Every structure is written in C-alpha cells, then in structure tokens.
Amino acid sequence: MAFALEHRLDALQRIYDIHDQVLASYGLACRRGCDACCTANVTLTTLEALKIVTGLGGDGEQILAPLARNPDPRRFRPRTGINAIAAMVLNGEDPPEEGADPEAGPCPLLRDHCCPIYPLRPFACRCMASTRACDTTGYATIDDFLVTVNTVFQQVIEDLDAGGATGNLSDLLLLLCRLDIRETYVRGQLDPTPLNLAPNRRMPALMVPPEHRQRMAPVIERLRKEMRAGREG
Ligand code: SF4
Numbered sequence: 001m002a003f004a005l006e007h008r009l010d011a012l013q014r015i016y017d018i019h020d021q022v023l024a025s026y027g028l029a030c031r032r033g034c035d036a037c038c039t040a041n042v043t044l045t046t047l048e049a050l051k052i053v054t055g056l057g058g059d060g061e062q063i064l065a066p067l068a069r070n071p072d073p074r075r076f077r078p079r080t081g082i083n084a085i086a087a088m089v090l091n092g093e094d095p096p097e098e099g100a101d102p103e104a105g106p107c108p109l110l111r112d113h114c115c116p117i118y119p120l121r122p123f124a125c126r127c128m129a130s131t132r133a134c135d136t137t138g139y140a141t142i143d144d145f146l147v148t149v150n151t152v153f154q155q156v157i158e159d160l161d162a163g164g165a166t167g168n169l170s171d172l173l174l175l176l177c178r179l180d181i182r183e184t185y186v187r188g189q190l191d192p193t194p195l196n197l198a199p200n201r202r203m204p205a206l207m208v209p210p211e212h213r214q215r216m217a218p219v220i221e222r223l224r225k226e227m228r229a230g231r232e233g
C-alpha cells in the first residue's frame with residue numbers, strides 16, 4: 001500500500017472520531033439492534049471500502065459473502081459525488097436529480113439486526129442518527145446543524161479520496177475485494193466510469209449556511225488539520 005494511502009486511512013479514522021465526538025453532544029435514540037436505517041441504499045467512497053476490506057482481514061470473505069447474493073436492484077447507485085454537486089450549486093447550475101428508492105431492502109450485511117462491520121462502517125452509516133427512535137416516528141429526527149455537520153464531513157471524506165470514487169456499498173465492497181481493482185485504485189489509476197461509479201473530487205467550497213458558520217468553525221479547523229495530515233503525512 002502506498003505510504004500516502006496509509007496517511008489517508010489514518011486521517012479517515014480520525015475524521016470518523018471527530019464526528020463521533022460531535023454526535024456525543026446529542027441525546028440520540030440510536031441503539032444496538034435498531035436497524036431501520038440499515039438499507040441497501042448505503043454508499044461509500046473507495047477509501048472507506050478499502051478500510052473495510054483490509055480491516056476485516058481473514059474474516060472478510062465470510063462477512064462480505066452476502067453482498068454477492070442477489071444484490072437489490074433498487075439499491076442507490078450514485079452518479080454524482082457531493083463535491084460535484086457543490087460545484088454545480090456554486091456555478092448556479094441545477095444538480096442532476098438522483099434519489100434513493102425508499103422501497104430498497106435492508107443492507108445485505110445486517111445479521112440479527114446488528115452490523116457485522118460496525119467499527120469499520122462507512123460515514124453514510126455513521127451519519128444516520130436520530131434524537132427520536134425512527135421506528136416510532138417513521139423517519140429520523142435531527143436538527144439543521146447536524147445536517148450541516150454531516151454535509152461537511154461527507155465533503156471532506158470525498159475530498160480525502162479525490163481521484164477515487166463513490167458507489168453503493170454492495171458494489172464498491174465487492175469491487176475492492178478484487179485484487180486487480182484494489183491495486184489499480186492504490187496506484188491512483190481507477191477509472192470510475194466503466195465501473196458505474198461517481199468520481200470523487202476536491203471540494204470547491206464547504207456548504208455551510210451563514211447561521212452555522214461560527215459554530216462550525218472549530219470543527220472545520222480540526223477537519224482541515226486532518227486533511228493536511230492525510231495529504232502530507
Ligand atoms: S437513525 Fe433511526 S433507525 Fe438508525 S439507529 Fe438511529 S434511531 Fe435507529
């Protein structure tokens with residue numbers, strides 16, 4: 001694995017840790033066994049997929065085996081990353097309409113209502129949080145500030161993996177299990193287009209509404225430090 005990639009994986013973990021610290025200030029209803037948010041629509045970046053595949057080690061084959069069995073045809077397969085959307089918004093363009101199908105089935109990794117890759121789960125799972133149990137309301141309840149927090153973290157995580165790609169969890173984990181694809185990615189030569197993945201790109205600007213800028217400033221400062229550490233070691 002390229003040295004710089006190790007730095008980026010370390011920075012990714014620290015970015016997850018910062019997000020955990022932000023969430024800790026909320027009284028969340030999320031608990032073990034609560035799985036309404038675990039759907040086949042979850043997405044992740046190539047760097048996150050690499051973290052999972054390499055982090056599972058010898059257990060990976062068995063844990064990830066369900067991904068290859070009858071993938072849900074309704075699963076969300078993004079074509080546009082969040083930083084491309086940010087660039088379009090900045091340019092006054094309308095982003096393409098891409099929506100996840102709410103009828104998509106459960107995440108294929110779920111076992112007995114729990115996540116078998118929980119410590120390694122991607123940001124799209126980590127940002128699923130609610131102050132009221134979704135099974136009583138039918139939807140997640142989070143405040144506007146946490147929506148901004150999640151958007152910024154998603155932008156930073158894509159930026160950290162610029163040159164990589166974003167895709168559905170089932171598709172991308174299966175791809176990164178392939179040694180040829182993994183080596184191509186590690187060499188920085190992955191072409192997202194023939195793989196039906198969304199290209200990751202640097203962020204043109206962080207999408208922070210004016211009313212959240214002051215409160216977000218210390219979080220963004222910590223994220224910028226991790227971005228530098230991920231790029232420079
Ligand atoms: S986001 Fe909702 S469904 Fe997911 S763990 Fe939290 S309360 Fe449960």
Ligand code: SF4
Pocket residue numbers: 037038039042107108109110111114115116117118121122125
């Ligand atoms: S990877 Fe884990 S946390 Fe994420 S949706 Fe699947 S089971 Fe849930």
